Amino acid sequence: MGQRKRGFGQITKLPSGRYRARYTGPDGQRHSPRYTFDTALDAEAWLTAERRLLADPDREWTPPKQRENADRAPLTFGAYAEKWLAGRSLEVRTRAHYRNLLDQHLLPAFEDRPLRRITHDDVVEWHATTLLDRPTLRSHAYGLLRTILGSAEKADLIAKNPAYVRGAGNAKRVKRIKPATLPELEAIVTAMPDRYKTMTLLAAWCGLRFGELAELRRGDVNTRDGVLHVRRGVVRADGATIVKRPKSDAGVRDVAIPPHLLPMVREHLLQHAEAGKDGLLFPAKGGGHLAPSSLYRVFYRARDAAGRPDLRWHDLRHTGAVLAAQTGATLAELMARLGHSTPGAALRYQHAAQGRDMEIARKLSALVGGADA
Template structure:
């Protein structure tokens, strides 16, 4: 819930970050263009906004950010700002950060947004990560999302990411399921405390993280129902 204040509202998000917003003179609610690590930072931003209002020099925060970004913003700068301002789970944020640093910024980081063309995106997709198609698909999907936001912000006229099927990946190696006889051999070779886990993985298509977090109370032997409530 938001904290009641004489000017503006401060809200702690599920991620732990702080959001600040206020009702502007145009009768619209305006949020800070990014979230804050501390309540003090959010309060300082609200104080600055109130000073602009008092001085008669106020403009909507998004308008000011857009004007600043239009000054030769590079993909790296915009992507860093985009990632910082998103309310993401820690593992998702870490994954996006890794995709940017390893897959995208070495090629596109120094380019201004308007310099990224469909041809450059197609060339990158054709030459990058051919041995890791899933990782490449994730990177392409992230870039398409970031530049989609830039398009909505009117920083570019059109999103250059439209390589057909690039957001999907094809397995490099085809997975061959075990036969019943092979499964029997694998289960017999497992330590006794892992045999049931192996059978559940094979027959119930449960992920390892779900299997590792199963508790006695999750299994109802009378009804034959397994409740998957957690993962690690």
């Protein structure tokens, strides 16, 4: 490490090849900037500027690092959040969700606030007045806030993450889901247009998600063995339609169709599905993927006709889970049928017994016979 003696200050070549400049100030302490220089000439230019500042009778000298701090605008939550989001590798739908949470619920409260000035009380006050009628979205917004501030803490931009509200990351369900009864399900299917009847039945009896149903193609339906091959799903984000694999390996699965539904599935393939192996099973009227709004418009009328205005489309999947549980299916079998990933290490490596899903499907059809008896 070389050091050059000068009339004012010192320039030192560092092992990295860069140059450090420093000098002794009027306070008797050595001072240097927070940064180093590419060349010795750059370092010398900085020393020359500092010497002129010291010689200027109209300006009061202050240490260079103190001046740098005064000139540097404090980093705001909004600026940091934008950098944080831009630097994350996220699925399109997740990015759109985070974007909405930031724009609608976090930036209005914290955008111009310097990161270091966001306090625990600020977070508590925000949480106490935000999305009180939408607890799930509220927990998502809080979780995003906590994650962003946690990243700022790890980067030493703040001393401590102020987002620590006990229980804020857990959403309490507003209402308990009441599954549809068999008579209610029958009434809903009866009230649905013909092109959506089979879709409604598969949502309930096979427990498929909307995105999985909307992306099913002829090649995914095996009517000989009575199996649906769930390999993909379709989602919408920022106005775009995106086909992708399920989030987890558990979502890639084969679901046995209850035998009593097979005649309707075969008829649907003849009457309503698109042509060809890759033809959609449940296309929109004009072709292509069915939009949720198009389905919900007719589903809402059908659920009203069945006396279940509280039932959401996704609740049909819950209905299917309850019906399958009534057959005596184990937890592992239910999770395999529904495409759920298990939360615990013990359940993570459990698998449904081979061939057991077909037995569940047969017992599901037996429920219909029991209802008719």
